[in-house]
Amino acid sequence: MLIDMSSDTTFIPLSVPCLGGREREYLTSCVDDNWVSSVGPFVRRFEGAFAQHVGASHAIACASGTAALHLAMLAAGVEPGDLILVSSLTFIASVNAIRHAGADPVLVDCHPGSWQMDMDRVSRFLMEECDTREGTCRHRQSGRRVAGIVPVHILGHGADLPALLAIAARHHLVVVEDAAEALGVRIAGRHAGTFGRLGCFSFNGNKTITTGAGGMVVTDDRTLADRVRHLSEQAKLPGSEYVHDAVGYNYRMSNLHAAVGLAQLEQLTGHLAAKRAIADRYASAFAGRAGIGWIRPTEGVDPAWWLFTLTIDPAITGLTARQVMAHLKEQGIESRPLWQPIHLSPAHTGALFLGGEVAERLYDQALSLPSSVGLSATDQDRVIETITELLMSNQRRSNHA
Template sequence: MFNSTISFIKEKFDQQAFIPLHEPCFAGNEKEYLLECIDSTFVSSVGKFVDQFEDKVAKFTKAKFAIATVNGTSALHTALLLSGVEKNDEVITQALTFIATCNAISYIGAHPVFVDVDKATLGLSAEKLEEFLSANTQVINGICINKLSKRKIKAVVPMHTFGFPAQMEELLAVCKRYSLPIIEDAAESLGSLYKGKHTGTMGLFGVFSFNGNKTITTGGGGMIVTDDLELAKKAKHLTTTAKIPHKWDFVHNQIGYNYRLPNVNAAIGCAQMEMLPKIIAKKRALAADYKEYFELQKVNFVTEQKESLANYWLNTLILNDVNERNSFLEETNAQGVMTRPIWKLMNHLPMFNKAQTDGLENSKWLEERVVNIPSSVKF
C-alpha cells in the first residue's frame, strides 16, 4: 500500500521532488495589496486593511463582529478572558489538540480538564462531556463546580480538528444544562459548516488562525468572532493595550495586550479572503480524489459527517495500529512526501500530565493511528 500511495500522491502533485504537508497559496492580489500597504506607510496595527479583513471574515462566516489579532493563540486567550475565566478556574477541552489550546488556558493560570473526542469527528464528544459533567460536577448558583478539585469550571473549548466540525448542536445542549459557555477553537476550520452555520459562530466566541500552514494565511494572525456587541468592543479594547481612543493622549484603563494584527499582514489576508471560495473548492476536490483512492485501498480516510461541510484543511488517514502508522511515516518522508502524525495527547506532555481526564479512550486510540497527508492546493 505504501508505494502505491506514494506514487498516487506524487502524481497528484506533479511529481515534485518534495511535497510539503500544506504550503500557502498566493494566487490573487497579495503583492498588489502589500505594495499599497507599504506605500501608505501604515504597516503596523492601524490601517484600512485591518478593518477590511475583519469585515471580510465577518461577512464570510456570517458572524456579526470580527476582531483581528496577531495569532490564533492570542485570539483564544482573549476570548477566554472575556468569557470570565480567571486564575485557578478550570476549562474543559480535548487532549487531542494542538498545544496552543492549552497554552491559552495556561496564560490565565487556569487549568485544562480533558474530555474524550468522537472517533468520527476527532472533536470533543458531547456524550463523553455529558458523562463527565454528570459524574464530576454540580451547578451551584449558576456556577459549575468540579466536585474533585472544588474549582469553578468556566468554559468548554471544543476544537474543529483539521477542519472537521465537531457536533456543536449536542455540545451546546450539554453546556446549557451546566451553565457553561462554549468558545470554539476554529483555528483550522475556516470554510467549514455545521448544519449550515459556520464553525466559530455557534458558541459565545469563535477563534481562527491564519498561520502560514492554514487554509488561508496572513503569515501569522488570528481572528475572534462573536455576535455580542459588548464583548466585541471589549475584545478590540483588550487587544489594543486597553487604550482609550484619543487623538494624542495615552490613557489605558486596565491591563491590556498588544495583540492587534499589523496592517501589512491584513493586506495579505484581504487578498486571501478573495481567493478563499476557490481554495476551498480545490481542497474539496483533492479530498474527493483521496477518498476514492483510499476506499479502493481499504484505508480509513476521514470524511465530513452528515450535515457538515469540511474545508479539508489537512487530509487525514486512520491506519490500523501504531506500527503501521510509524512505517507509513518513515516510508513517505524518506521518499519526499511530507506526512505527520496527530499531536501527542496534551496529558502526555509534562506541563499537563497531572490534569484531570475522563480516561480518553478514543483519544488514545486515535493518537496511535492518525496521520496527515499532503493537502496543498495549486492554481
C-alpha cells in the same frame, strides 16, 4: 521534522500557502501609502470581510490564533482557578490559551468516528462529578468552578455543536470555539466558530488562508468585541494620553498581514474547492483498502477538509503510521502525525482527563497527507501510488512469511 527543500525540486510539502491573488498589489499599496502598522486600512477591511463571510456581527484581527484564543478566554469571563473543558486531541495552543488565562483544562477524549470532542464523556462528567446550581457549575471534588467549554474543530471538520450547546446551556458553561482549522466548515448550515459566545480562527502559514501569522476573534456580542479589541491594544484608553485601565496585550494584526489576509479571503471559495477535490481523490484512492481509514464527518457537518488524514492500522497493514511517514520522507513527500494528546503532554501534567484511548490510538495511527491548495493531480497521484505500493509490498511480504 526538518526537510531540505533546496535540492529536491520534486518535494511535495504537507500544506503550503497559495498566494495566487492580489497579495502583491495590496502589499505594495501598504508600502506606497506608508501604512504598515495595525492602524492601517486593511485591518478594518479584512475584519469586515471576514465577519461577513462567516456570518458574525464582529471580527477582531489578532497577531495569531493563539492570541485570539487568549483574548477570547479573557473576554468570556474565564478567571484564574476555573476549569475549562477542552479536546485533548488538539494543537497545544487550544490548551495553552486556557492556562494563559490562569484556568486549568479538563481534557476530553475524542469520538472514534468524528475525532472531535466526545460529548457523551462531557455530559457524564458534568452529571456525575459536578453540581450545577444557582447558575454555576462546580467540580465536586475540587470545588472549582467549571466555567466553560472549548470545542476544537480539528482538521477542517466540525464538533457536534447542537449537542454541545444544549449541554453548555444546562450547566451554564460559556462556549469559546477553537475554529483555527475550520475555516469553511459549516454545521447545520452555519459557519463553525459562530455558535459560541466567541470563536477563534488562525491564519498561520499552513492554514486554508494565511496572513503569514495571524488570527481572528468573531462574536455577535458588541460588548465582548469591544473588550477583545481593547485588551488587544494594551487596554489603552482613547485619546493622546497613555492611560491604560487594565493589563492588556500587544496582540493586534498589522496592516501588512491584513493586506495578505484580505487577498487570501477573496480566494477562499477556490481554496475550499481545491481542498474538497483533494479529499475526494484521496478518499476514492483508499476506499476499501484493508486497515486504512479516515475521519468520518459528524452528522450535519459540511467539512472543509483542511488536512486529509489517514489512519493506518498496524495489526492489519503490518505498518505503523511512523513507518509510512519515514518511507514518504525518503520519497520526498512530507506527511505528519497528529499532535501528542494533551493529557500525555509534559506541558500539562496533572490535568484532569476524561477518557478513553481514542486520542492515543489516533496519535499512534493517524498520518496527515499533502493537502496544499496548489497540490497538482500529478503530485497527489505520486503520494497515493507511494503509499499504495508500500502497503501492497508489505502485504506480499507478509503473505510469503
